[in-house]
Amino acid sequence: MSEDMKTKLLPPVGERDHIRGAPKAPVTLLQYGDYECPVSRQVYQIIEKLRKSAEDSVRYAYRHFPLNKVHQHAEHAAVAAEVAGDQGKYWEMHNLLFQNQNHLKDEDLIRYAKALQLDSEHLAEALGEPPLARVREDQRFGLKSGVGSTSNLFINETRYAGEMELEQIVQAIKELTDVAIEGEISIPSLRAAESSSAGNQKARRTTIAEICAQQTEVNSELLKSVLTLAVEIAREGREGRKIGTLFTIGDADAVMDNSRALVMDPLLGHPDEKKHIDLPNMRETVKELAQLDGGFVVTAKGVVRSAARYFDTSSKGVELPLGLGSRHMAGASVSLRTNAVAVVISESSMVRLFEGGKVRTEIVPELWMLRNYGLVPPDEEPDGLDEVAVIE
Numbered sequence: 001m002s003e004d005m006k007t008k009l010l011p012p013v014g015e016r017d018h019i020r021g022a023p024k025a026p027v028t029l030l031q032y033g034d035y036e037c038p039v040s041r042q043v044y045q046i047i048e049k050l051r052k053s054a055e056d057s058v059r060y061a062y063r064h065f066p067l068n069k070v071h072q073h074a075e076h077a078a079v080a081a082e083v084a085g086d087q088g089k090y091w092e093m094h095n096l097l098f099q100n101q102n103h104l105k106d107e108d109l110i111r112y113a114k115a116l117q118l119d120s121e122h123l124a125e126a127l128g129e130p131p132l133a134r135v136r137e138d139q140r141f142g143l144k145s146g147v148g149s150t151s152n153l154f155i156n157e158t159r160y161a162g163e164m165e166l167e168q169i170v171q172a173i174k175e176l177t178d179v180a181i182e183g184e185i186s187i188p189s190l191r192a193a194e195s196s197s198a199g200n201q202k203a204r205r206t207t208i209a210e211i212c213a214q215q216t217e218v219n220s221e222l223l224k225s226v227l228t229l230a231v232e233i234a235r236e237g238r239e240g241r242k243i244g245t246l247f248t249i250g251d252a253d254a255v256m257d258n259s260r261a262l263v264m265d266p267l268l269g270h271p272d273e274k275k276h277i278d279l280p281n282m283r284e285t286v287k288e289l290a291q292l293d294g295g296f297v298v299t300a301k302g303v304v305r306s307a308a309r310y311f312d313t314s315s316k317g318v319e320l321p322l323g324l325g326s327r328h329m330a331g332a333s334v335s336l337r338t339n340a341v342a343v344v345i346s347e348s349s350m351v352r353l354f355e356g357g358k359v360r361t362e363i364v365p366e367l368w369m370l371r372n373y374g375l376v377p378p379d380e381e382p383d384g385l386d387e388v389a390v391i392e
Contacts, residue, residue: 009157010144013061018090021051021059027179030061030154032142035078035097036071036104039164043153044098046166050173054181058173062094063138065147069235069242069349073104076127078135080109083123089116218250218341222302225277226343227351229286231363234349238291244347246295246331252305254338255297259311262294267307277302290345295330318357332357 013019013028029047033040051058064081066074077097084093096112097104106127113120126132142152146159153160153169155176162168170181226247237243248255266289267275275282277298286296286304294308311330318332324346331342336357344352351363 008145009154009159010141012157017061017063018085018094019059019061020091022056023059025057025059027054027058027173027177028061028154028156029058030063030157032063032065032138032145032147032152032154034064034066034071034074035081036074036101037067038101041098041101043164046164046169047153049166050170050181054179057179057181063142064135065139065142065152066135075131075135076106076109077104078138079126079132080113080123082132082134083126084113084116084118087118089118092116093118218300222277222298222300223249223341225302226298227353227363229277229283230343230345230351233287233290234345234351234363236287238287241291242347242349243290243345244327245290245345246311246327247298247343248295248311248331248334248338248340249298249343250300250341251339252297252299255311255334255340256306256309258334258337259297259306259309261306262308262310263292265306265308266292267304272303275304277304295327319359321359324352324359328352328354328359332359 009030013030017030019028029050031040031043031047033044047058047060051060064078066078068075081090081093081097084090093112093116096116100108100112106124109127110120110124113123145152145154153164155169155173158176160169160172162172173179173181226249230247233243233245277283277286282304286307289296289307292308294310296304297306297309299305311334313326313330313333314337315329315333317336318329320329320332327346328344331344331352331354334340335342335354341360342354344354346352352359353361353363
């Protein structure tokens with residue numbers, strides 16, 4: 001058995017959990033999920049197929065792991081499921097939420113409650129209060145169990161770390177439990193992605209250092225420094241607001257020729273030795289200036305040459321996933337027309353690395369978000385909180 005399948009579920013599935021299926025089934029599949037996440041919905045569909053095809057052998061448990069900075073309706077959807085559970089209709093609401101994933105605003109949740117003949121006024125009150133302790137508790141348990149994204153599945157208390165595809169999950173069940181699930185089961189192929197714009201890319205957990213170890217046109221240590229700063233900006237925002245901005249790295253002369261100043265450059269006239277991207281004061285300055293329109297030009301030596309820069313954009317030759325806007329188009333374009341790479345931070349807290357006009361890597365820094373909002377007590381933080389979810 002591979003090393004990455006050894007992480008255990010803490011605590012094991014028990015009386016506190018929502019469980020459906022035969023109580024004595026030899027296989028328990030526990031999903032940590034987010035009702036607004038397309039990957040979570042696909043995992044849910046796979047489990048439902050397995051459970052219905054082998055109802056005496058498989059039971060299903062679910063715990064909440066909403067990523068609030070990425071999916072703004074996910075936490076309230078989890079609250080709606082718990083309120084429904086208190087009234088004896090957890091699984092009915094659970095199904096409705098996944099089946100109507102694109103309609104999870106508060107008014108939708110109230111409508112689902114009424115359709116299930118629940119106390120909708122009680123749900124409305126719950127949605128106006130801090131999240132239920134049960135949802136927070138699930139998130140803490142998830143982090144203790146090594147959960148790093150919303151597509152985590154446990155098979156009899158062991159974390160499954162393979163591809164989220166039906167055949168691989170069935171094989172893992174057989175390997176871990178000696179239970180063979182027979183018969184023909186069909187399910188659409190899962191393409192793991194934390195945003196709908198990720199297309200057919202697949203998600204995994206890794207570190208920023210691993211990304212930078214791959215070959216690019218710029219120095220790996222410089223790329224690591226800029227990516228780390230970008231993730232910090234995506235995670236922290238500024239003064240309570242989400243921030244979107246763009247960095248170009250390398251080939252600075254060509255980038256300057258393909259861009260222009262939006263306002264008077266706030267870095268103009270300052271000596272290069274004060275503008276290196278690794279200097280703590282400079283990094284804080286960049287975080288402040290990131291609130292301005294435009295982006296940053298970073299030289300191959302790590303000097304932030306210019307800020308508040310507008311990049312000339314052409315879509316010719318650019319391969320941009322649907323749903324990405326003008327800032328991403330600018331990053332893709334400049335990475336195609338010059339030898340620079342571009343790092344784009346979106347206001348949805350995603351960080352994307354562009355090279356050669358294409359998205360090379362997408363980063364969802366959700367572990368830090370959970371810790372930053374006080375969801376992980378210091379004594380419960382697992383190893384690897386510097387990891388980020390990556391879509392490649």
